[in-house]
Amino acid sequence: MVQRDNHQIIVRNYSYIISSDNDNPSTQVRFAEDNDLCEVHRMVQWSYAYQQARKGPWEEYARDRDRFSKRIKDLESVLSPVFDSQHRESVYNKIFKDSVTC
Helix, strand or coil: CCCCHHHEEEECCEEEEECCCCCCCCEEEEECCHHHCCCCCCCCCCCHHHHHHHCCHHHHHHHHHHHHHHHHHHHHHHHCCCCCHHHHHHHHHHHHCCCCCC
């Protein structure tokens, strides 16, 4: 709810009181009473619509991101020795040591 009477703007459960004095602007925040702080919507029945409302594509994205991170961590121990410069040099020498150069 937004009210603009008496320089008071109420947005949701708190309000800002803005001074009309342009020389010394001040802002004051007041919170609602305890019984007005939140509104609880009780679900009478847990149906398919309620379940779907709680699910979203972000869950799938998060699972995929976690799976990819785990896969990278698992493969790091296998692949890191292959990319080592000493290993690469030894493999290169094994393959091309006896080859004839032109």
